[in-house]
Amino acid sequence: AQSVTQLGSHVSVSEGALVLLRCNYSSSVPPYLFWYVQYPNQGLQLLLKYTTGATLVKGINGFEAEFKKSETSFHLTKPSAHMSDAAEYFCAVSEGGAQKLVFGQGTRLTINP
Amino acid sequence: DTAVSQTPKYLVTQMGNDKSIKCEQNLGHDTMYWYKQDSKKFLKIMFSYNNKELIINETVPNRFSPKSPDKAHLNLHINSLELGDSAVYFCASTYSGTTDTQYFGPGTRLTVL
Numbered sequence: 001a002q003s004v005t006q007l008g009s010h011v012s013v014s015e016g017a018l019v020l021l022r023c024n025y026s027s028s029v030p031p032y033l034f035w036y037v038q039y040p041n042q043g044l045q046l047l048l049k050y051t052t053g054a055t056l057v058k059g060i061n062g063f064e065a066e067f068k069k070s071e072t073s074f075h076l077t078k079p080s081a082h083m084s085d086a087a088e089y090f091c092a093v094s095e096g097g098a099q100k101l102v103f104g105q106g107t108r109l110t111i112n113p
Numbered sequence: 114d115t116a117v118s119q120t121p122k123y124l125v126t127q128m129g130n131d132k133s134i135k136c137e138q139n140l141g142h143d144t145m146y147w148y149k150q151d152s153k154k155f156l157k158i159m160f161s162y163n164n165k166e167l168i169i170n171e172t173v174p175n176r177f178s179p180k181s182p183d184k185a186h187l188n189l190h191i192n193s194l195e196l197g198d199s200a201v202y203f204c205a206s207t208y209s210g211t212t213d214t215q216y217f218g219p220g221t222r223l224t225v226l
Contacts, residue, residue: 036217043117043203043217044156088154099144099207100169101215103156 002027002093006104014112019063019078021107023091026072033074034092034101035065044090050074061085086111116140117218119204125224126194133190134221136204144168145187146205146215147179156203162187163209191223199225 007022025031032051036044048059055067061084065076074091091104117138126132138145146169147159161169162181176192191198204218 034214038154041220043219044205045217046214049214090156099209100158100161102158106154106156108154 002031002102004091004093004102004104006089006091006107008107009105010108010110012110012112013081015083016080019076019081019085019109021076021089021091021109023065023074023076023104024072025074025091025093027093032094033065033067034094035059035063035074035076036090036092036103038088038090038106040087047076047089081109081111083111083113085109117204117206117216119202119218119221121221122219123222123224125226127226128194128196130194131190131192132194132223133188134202134204134223136187136189136218138185138204138206138216138218140206140216142206142208142216143184144207144209145181145184146207147187147189148203148205148217150201150203150220152200160187160189194223194225196225199223 003026005024034049035047037047038044047063048057050057050067058064063078089107092101094101120135144163146161150156159173160179165181178190181187201220201222203220205215207213207215
């Protein structure tokens with residue numbers, strides 16, 4: 001069965017600093033991997049996804065993630081944090097396309113001025 | 114313009130009552146989902162419908178009954194509401210058989226008193 005572990009339920013960085021949100025997965029088949037963002041009192045919005053091909057994936061708002069099969073990881077990064085990045089971030093894995101997403105527990109990102 | 118919409122946005126009710134949440138998508142997708150997000154922000158799939166047919170049922174109590182009158186709508190009816198049903202319920206949709214993104218609605222916050 002698939003599972004996702006997000007290390008750190010809460011990450012706090014200064015504005016302008018590097019953002020690193022960690023995600024490790026387990027899957028018995030090549031996974032599809034996703035990062036979603038949830039702003040307060042809103043639904044989830046896709047940041048980026050990995051299906052096949054290039055392992056470094058670029059998403060919206062300057063975020064990117066790298067699929068590392070040997071480490072079973074899909075960490076999310078952004079070189080320079082902005083106040084508007086404050087939100088809850090969810091990593092998710094799917095086997096067989098986007099038909100069933102299994103989510104990690106989420107990481108709340110706080111940006112300090 | 115809203116891609117995935119849900120009504121109502123907030124729902125406050127007493128234990129034992131029956132309530133429904135409605136979801137509509139105008140993206141032309143053929144697959145729709147219900148997810149439950151608990152108080153700790155954990156997201157878990159409940160149901161999935163493809164072209165009005167139930168394809169995923171994740172061991173949800175039978176007090177929960179989804180209904181899909183057509184592929185653009187997926188409603189969730191909950192009987193005999195319990196305190197533990199308090200959560201945010203998200204609807205999502207996508208195209209089947211692809212690696213396409215799941216698009217989420219804004220959520221319905223259900224509070225059972």
